[in-house]
Amino acid sequence: MRNSFVGSPVERREDLRFVRGRGQYVDDLNPDGLLHAVILRSSFAHGRIRSIDASATVKLAGVHAVITARDMPGGPPRIPMRLQPLPEFMPFEQGVIADTKVRYVGEPIAVVVATSVAVGEDALDHIVVDIEPLPAVSDCETSAAGDRLLFEQQGANCAMTFTAECGDADAAFKAAAYVRREKFRTGRHFGLTLEPRGVMAEWDAATGRLTVSGAAKVPFFNRRVLAEQMGLPEDSIAMIENDVGGGFGARGEFYPEDFLIPFAARYTGRPVKWIEDRRENLMAMNHARQAQVEVEIACAHDGTILALRGHAHVDMGAYMRTNGAVAARNIAQFMAGPYRIPNIRVKSSLWMTNKTPVGTYRGPGRFETDFFRERLLDMVAKDLRLDRVELRRRNLIPASHMPYPLPAIAPFPASDEIDSGDYRATLDRCLEEFGWADKAKLAGKLIDGRFHGLAVGCFIEGGAAGPKETARLEINPDGSVAVFIGSSAVGQGVETVFAQIAADALEIPMDRISGVHHGSTAYVSDGYGAYHSRSVVMGGSALLDATKNLHNLIRTAAAKRFGCLPSEIKISEDGIVGPHGSSARFADFAGLTAEGAFLNKKHTYTFGAHAAHVTVDARIGRIEIIDYLAVTDCGRIINPMTVRGQVIGSLVQGLGGALLEDLKYDKDGQLLTGSLADYLLPSASDFPNLRAVVTEMFPSPINPLGAKGAGEGGIISAGGVVANAVANALGAFGVEPRELPLTPQRVWEMVEAGRLAT
Amino acid sequence: MKLPAFDYACPATLAEALALLASRDDAKALAGGQSLVPMMAFRIASPSLLVDLRRLSDLRKIAIDTSGVRLGAMVRWRDIEDDARLNGAHPLLKAAVSHVAHYQIRNRGTVGGSIAHADPAAEMPGIAVTCDADIAVTGTRGARVICADDFFIAPLMTALAADEIITEIRLPAWPPRRRWGFREFSRRRGDFALAAAAVFFDVDDAGKAYNAHIGAIGVGDRPARLPAAEAEVNGQVVDIAISERAGRAASASVDPQSDIHASGAYRKSLIGTMVERALQSAAGMSAL
Numbered sequence A: 001m002r003n004s005f006v007g008s009p010v011e012r013r014e015d016l017r018f019v020r021g022r023g024q025y026v027d028d029l030n031p032d033g034l035l036h037a038v039i040l041r042s043s044f045a046h047g048r049i050r051s052i053d054a055s056a057t058v059k060l061a062g063v064h065a066v067i068t069a070r071d072m073p074g075g076p077p078r079i080p081m082r083l084q085p086l087p088e089f090m091p092f093e094q095g096v097i098a099d100t101k102v103r104y105v106g107e108p109i110a111v112v113v114a115t116s117v118a119v120g121e122d123a124l125d126h127i128v129v130d131i132e133p134l135p136a137v138s139d140c141e142t143s144a145a146g147d148r149l150l151f152e153q154q155g156a157n158c159a160m161t162f163t164a165e166c167g168d169a170d171a172a173f174k175a176a177a178y179v180r181r182e183k184f185r186t187g188r189h190f191g192l193t194l195e196p197r198g199v200m201a202e203w204d205a206a207t208g209r210l211t212v213s214g215a216a217k218v219p220f221f222n223r224r225v226l227a228e229q230m231g232l233p234e235d236s237i238a239m240i241e242n243d244v245g246g247g248f249g250a251r252g253e254f255y256p257e258d259f260l261i262p263f264a265a266r267y268t269g270r271p272v273k274w275i276e277d278r279r280e281n282l283m284a285m286n287h288a289r290q291a292q293v294e295v296e297i298a299c300a301h302d303g304t305i306l307a308l309r310g311h312a313h314v315d316m317g318a319y320m321r322t323n324g325a326v327a328a329r330n331i332a333q334f335m336a337g338p339y340r341i342p343n344i345r346v347k348s349s350l351w352m353t354n355k356t357p358v359g360t361y362r363g364p365g366r367f368e369t370d371f372f373r374e375r376l377l378d379m380v381a382k383d384l385r386l387d388r389v390e391l392r393r394r395n396l397i398p399a400s401h402m403p404y405p406l407p408a409i410a411p412f413p414a415s416d417e418i419d420s421g422d423y424r425a426t427l428d429r430c431l432e433e434f435g436w437a438d439k440a441k442l443a444g445k446l447i448d449g450r451f452h453g454l455a456v457g458c459f460i461e462g463g464a465a466g467p468k469e470t471a472r473l474e475i476n477p478d479g480s481v482a483v484f485i486g487s488s489a490v491g492q493g494v495e496t497v498f499a500q501i502a503a504d505a506l507e508i509p510m511d512r513i514s515g516v517h518h519g520s521t522a523y524v525s526d527g528y529g530a531y532h533s534r535s536v537v538m539g540g541s542a543l544l545d546a547t548k549n550l551h552n553l554i555r556t557a558a559a560k561r562f563g564c565l566p567s568e569i570k571i572s573e574d575g576i577v578g579p580h581g582s583s584a585r586f587a588d589f590a591g592l593t594a595e596g597a598f599l600n601k602k603h604t605y606t607f608g609a610h611a612a613h614v615t616v617d618a619r620i621g622r623i624e625i626i627d628y629l630a631v632t633d634c635g636r637i638i639n640p641m642t643v644r645g646q647v648i649g650s651l652v653q654g655l656g657g658a659l660l661e662d663l664k665y666d667k668d669g670q671l672l673t674g675s676l677a678d679y680l681l682p683s684a685s686d687f688p689n690l691r692a693v694v695t696e697m698f699p700s701p702i703n704p705l706g707a708k709g710a711g712e713g714g715i716i717s718a719g720g721v722v723a724n725a726v727a728n729a730l731g732a733f734g735v736e737p738r739e740l741p742l743t744p745q746r747v748w749e750m751v752e753a754g755r756l757a758t
Numbered sequence B: 001m002k003l004p005a006f007d008y009a010c011p012a013t014l015a016e017a018l019a020l021l022a023s024r025d026d027a028k029a030l031a032g033g034q035s036l037v038p039m040m041a042f043r044i045a046s047p048s049l050l051v052d053l054r055r056l057s058d059l060r061k062i063a064i065d066t067s068g069v070r071l072g073a074m075v076r077w078r079d080i081e082d083d084a085r086l087n088g089a090h091p092l093l094k095a096a097v098s099h100v101a102h103y104q105i106r107n108r109g110t111v112g113g114s115i116a117h118a119d120p121a122a123e124m125p126g127i128a129v130t131c132d133a134d135i136a137v138t139g140t141r142g143a144r145v146i147c148a149d150d151f152f153i154a155p156l157m158t159a160l161a162a163d164e165i166i167t168e169i170r171l172p173a174w175p176p177r178r179r180w181g182f183r184e185f186s187r188r189r190g191d192f193a194l195a196a197a198a199v200f201f202d203v204d205d206a207g208k209a210y211n212a213h214i215g216a217i218g219v220g221d222r223p224a225r226l227p228a229a230e231a232e233v234n235g236q237v238v239d240i241a242i243s244e245r246a247g248r249a250a251s252a253s254v255d256p257q258s259d260i261h262a263s264g265a266y267r268k269s270l271i272g273t274m275v276e277r278a279l280q281s282a283a284g285m286s287a288l
């Protein structure tokens, strides 16, 4: 049977469970004897801990334990970096609990283990913490001034400067006919998940086994870290993945609580659960995005870009977390995006500040650079009196130049090149589908009190990070096949997509794929998880390998049974057939299992273009999205419905970051946005007019599926395109947005400044 | 974010409720819980006793007669939305309430709770002040009526004594030919207003406005009428120019604080625009 599940809009298998309220989240787990952990967090942004006195707290009714740094022999272990683990970063890594200093509001100081969360929260008030406050570093400027140090032994607050380089930028600038220099900023926001984080740990003292529920994203890596920290053999720890309400890069990285809760379970000898509440979530989950850049572009008169040069400064928060360097690194390497720029030198410096540490958030570094670069391009077009679309078309990397090398990045060089694509084709498709030619006539027009603005921008999206993923197939007693995979489910629909891939590869109907078991460490020998838009490409390719291996096993077993050669065995949907009428059913080989793997050193590059039509009520600064279209080519499409869902979902998040979401701090490092009344998240009704078109013109040449990562593209362009549309609408006032989020107040201020100037 | 421990009572009569409320210094009435419960979760409030008013069915009525509209304190936003009589009896109230929060919250939140909570950015206190409403309250020492302008003192501070319960909000009668407008700007639909304007005026035979009431929400520490803006409207035929003048007067007569949601200068500008647009809408001119 030649299946074609791959490519079909198969309905998501997991949805039935969710819409019936039968999902199982970590907070749904309530084993006998369960205790609840509540965390005392620093209310100071920066300070020295003089003393912590919990003697009154432990005596309170219902309190089982209060854990502080002192309870950890040898001091609190550090959380190692998972990505770019450079020795220079080690002094900046976070310990699992504050020991001598606190460095951000929200840093864990003590853990109360109690019979209920309410009892635990009441008990927090009884812990006496004496902290000597130190002046806070609340932004990059203060960090760079260097008179307030987060880590005194380091002597400076700069953890690293990345440099991305190709050609000779300085020479190109000297010779260029046209140069423009600009400053831009992006605000601080993050991958807020509707279900906050949670951990439930069970310690079996008799067998020395630890079971940790609530694992997500990278359970195998986290198990290695936890084993090391707890002094346990890796295989005595099981990390269990549950249903999750969102990942976005933030959930599933190793956080302090991922040690503290297992430690508390072993300490008390009881199962212990911790569920992050929303206030904690806003101050404990990885922040992201806050960067500022001074950037210069050099062009010929015809708009050909000759060189790009600049220096970005990234507000890292208080510690280098597991993947904290990724966005800063990407800002340096991806400033040029999908454009052919022969000479580049972009630096990116990482500044420690007394704020919640940063980590990756969907499209890390790319959302930021796309705002910087696409804004700059529209300014160039205006200066040189060129059509904005023509300027982009002229400078996009031509299809004939694929694979195209990215600028070299240092330190931690990673050879990388763009795999395939025709960027002009997606731009043209976007313009056509959007109706650009007609809509562009509205540019700057005032109709019924609102100014209309249009913009278009192009992006690339990296995916499919290596090194490896593992998959296993097992034949069930009823002849159906179970899929086990190292990839994690964070809402992407992998249970459906992997079932499609497996059914096609095994050439059996989809309903004979009994289930897709993902993430948990028990399922495969090794796994790498869900990050960098990698699950489908890496896990899917590993599944193809596992299928080949399973078929070989079946052939060998069947050949033995029928007394023939393995090559004489035919496997089909109906069963296994040998020579001379011999045959068997899949069920006859129940229990057969085969693992497969896929290794990858290169990345896939999805690409596309976004176009937006906005209106602005200039009197109040209010922006409305009238129409927004994202065109994405992501290589082979496994499921057009789930890909479109990814694009629309990430687009809504991108618009949230561009227009609404903003983590605000005051000069003392106090977080001012401590609830969802103050941190404005887009809701389902805020952006009704979004469209997504997904194409598969350029399958990736670097994996057997031909697929490319597609989880992030929607978010990447949002800031730049919306800001350009607003500039286009408000051209009469000379409005040029240089900072995100584009709040109504900022828009109003720019309009007012423009009114005064004219 | 878990509530502190508290006692709970759900009395069947107003007299019982009043006795319970008076029984402890830190007892509090519980209506829809949409403001009080979050405050308890954040531990900004920790009353030791909650007196739930939900069984006091007398407080759930909407009465409409020639004297005006009387809203029982336990009338929910949802009840106002659903009551077709109010389309004619008080269209301004109806328009304002459509901006309150989200569906789920409108199913629980009450008029009395909003008035007692006295958030300067809330719609209902703004309507009460704009419309010269009377607020009827009862305590163990008896009942009294406080006019809205005297009721609201500062953010979350009112003339209500700790042992008093609001029973009714009385909005004066609404003449059928009255002109009105309501404009609000908030970041997302259902959010508290960054600034809102509630306006109405009556029109004489010459088409001139009199009895102008212009109320501002979200731009001070309590809702307030803006006499300077009203003065621009009274005696005039409301047109673009008059609405712009009233808007400028409105801006000039407030001095809002800056907070994380908006700067004072921005809010000052917003209220002018809201007043201008609400007046244009009242005058039947197309307005944003």
Ligand SMILES: Cc1cc2nc3c(=O)[nH]c(=O)nc-3n(C[C@H](O)[C@H](O)[C@H](O)COP(=O)(O)OP(=O)(O)OC[C@H]3O[C@@H](n4cnc5c(N)ncnc54)[C@H](O)[C@@H]3O)c2cc1C
Pocket (backbone or CB within 6 Å): B028, B029, B030, B031, B032, B033, B034, B035, B036, B037, B038, B053, B073, B074, B099, B100, B101, B102, B105, B108, B109, B110, B111, B112, B113, B114, B116, B117, B121, B122, B123, B124, B164, B165, B166, B167, B190, B191, B192, B193
């Ligand atoms: C997400 C969200 C968004 C919201 N957005 C808006 C908005 O845009 N505009 C808006 O106006 N409101 C908004 N609200 C608040 C909502 O309208 C509340 O319902 C209202 O402010 C309080 O009403 P309640 O019945 O819930 O009162 P409760 O929360 O039960 O009580 C509030 C206070 O009033 C006291 N109280 C209640 N009833 C009486 C009474 N009869 N006599 C004396 N004291 C009493 C209580 O003791 C308490 O102090 C929002 C709320 C939420 C959660």
